[in-house]
Amino acid sequence: MYTMRAMNMIVLVSSTLFLASCATDGGMPGPGAAGGTVGPAGASAATGDLLQACLSRIPKDASPGQRMVAEESCKAEAINRGGIATATSARAAAGTAGDTLQACLDRIPKDASPGQRMVAEESCKRDEANRQAINLTR
Structure with a gap:
C-alpha cells in the first residue's frame, strides 16, 4: 500500500517537474546560460530579443492580470538569461541583513x-x- 503510494508520488512529482521545465526552458539554453556568454555591449540587445520573444508568446486574449504576470515573468527571464545585473537584481533579499x-x-x-x-x-x-x-x- 505504502509502496504504491510512494511510486505514484514519484511519478507525479517527476511529471510535474518535467512539464515545468518544458514550459519555462523551451529546451534551449539562452545567452548567459552555461555554454554562452554575453558581453556588456551585447547584453541589452540580447535581453531585448529575449524579452520580445517572450512577450510575443503572451496570448492576445489574456486578461489584464494574466498579461501583467506574464510580462513580469518575461522581464525576469530576460534578465536572468541575459546575465546582466540591474538595480532590482542587485538588491538584498527581503528580511536579510542587507535589507533596509x-x-x-x-x-x-x-x-x-x-x-x-x-x-x-x-x-x-x-x-x-x-x-x-x-x-x-x-
Whole structure:
C-alpha cells in the first residue's frame, strides 16, 4: 500500500517537474546560460530579443492580470538569461541583513489597502529594529 503510494508520488512529482521545465526552458539554453556568454555591449540587445520573444508568446486574449504576470515573468527571464545585473537584481533579499527600512517600505504595493499598508509598515519597522539589534551585538 505504502509502496504504491510512494511510486505514484514519484511519478507525479517527476511529471510535474518535467512539464515545468518544458514550459519555462523551451529546451534551449539562452545567452548567459552555461555554454554562452554575453558581453556588456551585447547584453541589452540580447535581453531585448529575449524579452520580445517572450512577450510575443503572451496570448492576445489574456486578461489584464494574466498579461501583467506574464510580462513580469518575461522581464525576469530576460534578465536572468541575459546575465546582466540591474538595480532590482542587485538588491538584498527581503528580511536579510542587507535589507533596509526604505527598501522594505518601497516593496509595499501602491494599491494596498490602508490596513494592509499599516501592517506592512509595522512589519518593516519590526524587521529594521531586529537588524539594528543584530548590528549592535556584532
